[in-house]
Amino acid sequence: MAKILGIIGGGQLGMMLTEAAKNMSEHISKVIVLDPNENCSASLVGAEQIVADFKDKDSIINLANQVDIITYEIESGDSDVLKSVENKAEINPSPETLKTIQDKFLQKTFLQNHNIPVPEFIKVENIDEVKEGLKKYGYPALLKARRDAYDGKGNFKIDSENEIQTAYDYFKGQKLMLEKFVPFKMEVSVIASRNTKGEIKTYPLVENIHEHNILRETIAPARTSDDVSKKAGKIASDTMDVLKGAGVFGIEMFVTQDDEIVINEIAPRVHNSGHHTLQSSKTSQFEQHLRAILGLELGSTKLISPTIMYNVLGSVGFEGEYRPISILEPNLFLKMYGKKISKPLRKLGHFNLVAKKGESVEQLLEKINSLKENVKTIRIE
Ligand code: AMP
Secondary structure, eight states: OOOOEEOOSHHHHHHHHHHHHTTTTEEEEEEEEEEESTTTTGGGGGGGGEEEETTTTHHHHHHHHHOOOEEEEESSSSSHHHHHHTTTEEEOOHHHHHHHHHHHHHEEEEEHHOOOOOEEEEOOOOOHHHHHHHHOOSSSSEEEESSSSTTTTTTEEEESSGHHHHHHHTTOOEEEEEEEOOSSEEEEEEEEEEEEOOOOEOOOOEEEETTEEEEEEEEOOOOOOOHHHHHHHHHHHHHHHHOOOOOEEEEEEEETTTTTTEEEEEEOOOGGGTTTHHHHHHHHHHHHHHHHHHHOOOOOOOSSSOEEEEEEOTTOOOOOEEEOOOOOOOTTEEOOOSSSSSSSOEEEEEEEEEEOOTTOOHHHHHHHHGGGGGGGBBOOO
């Protein structure tokens, strides 16, 4: 019988999950999202919405009472509350996994304990421990908030002794960790999935280019050697082997100068660097996530055509209503998220540029360069 799906969070990821669910109506009859913003992106494509904070206990219980399965599009849900409603709805990925992943220190400790490579790190509970750690790691090093950090907002790169106090004060009383700086060659990621029966599949390695700590562009496949791609794929599936629960996970990694791979962080959800799969692959990461949590056989993760995903971000220096963006180009698939207001660097949409037969990643990159001007948000006067 078709199930009712609950999603904590109804932003663009919830929107694209809802769209995937609509194509699987024999398995999912309805989607209800919990999101604090009225008319959130998912609600615009047919999800029902409970308007409430992601961590609001009563609303999570209310959601659990109405659905068969709960999943999430953000990692900041309250894992203890989710654990307490496990008797009302199936929850995937599991609240235990969410709890481990939500805290970067617990996440990295977990990976390290399973012999999965991560940068060197330590927990720091006062400024003296930060100073001690810096003696060991040298400069630069990263002071990181352990929780509730995203798009680089929870990191402070300490370049010299003079910055220690500023960095420490920046986080005002939050739980922290210190991490050795990795002078990486490239940032890459693997979208990995595991279904409730334990089947594991990974998509090919992709390359991620960030601006202002926000993902700007994903190049699929990554411009690395086969050896590096294989190594990353192996690390991703080893990670899936040890993580409990089902779903799609975004595994962000660094390629070091000597072509080693270390994991930067894991997102227990569909991931921005997997948006290319909407056009580049037979099974999108959104369908894959639903297949995983429903216990269906996972779909093909083969890359059919090289594809570049480019994020449409709100222009810096302006907040307000903006004109709809339109770009016409063969093989370009624009997806806007229905957000009314643009804010600096807000994720408003993305497009996928798919290679035509014989077209190389380099040719796609050149094309993207000529299209960038068209994706600036323009104020409605
Ligand atoms: P995070 O929010 O931890 O994913 O970090 C955001 C960005 O900061 C990453 O995409 C990297 O560009 C950079 N970063 C994080 N950790 C490190 C590290 N240990 N060494 C070098 N760069 C890092």
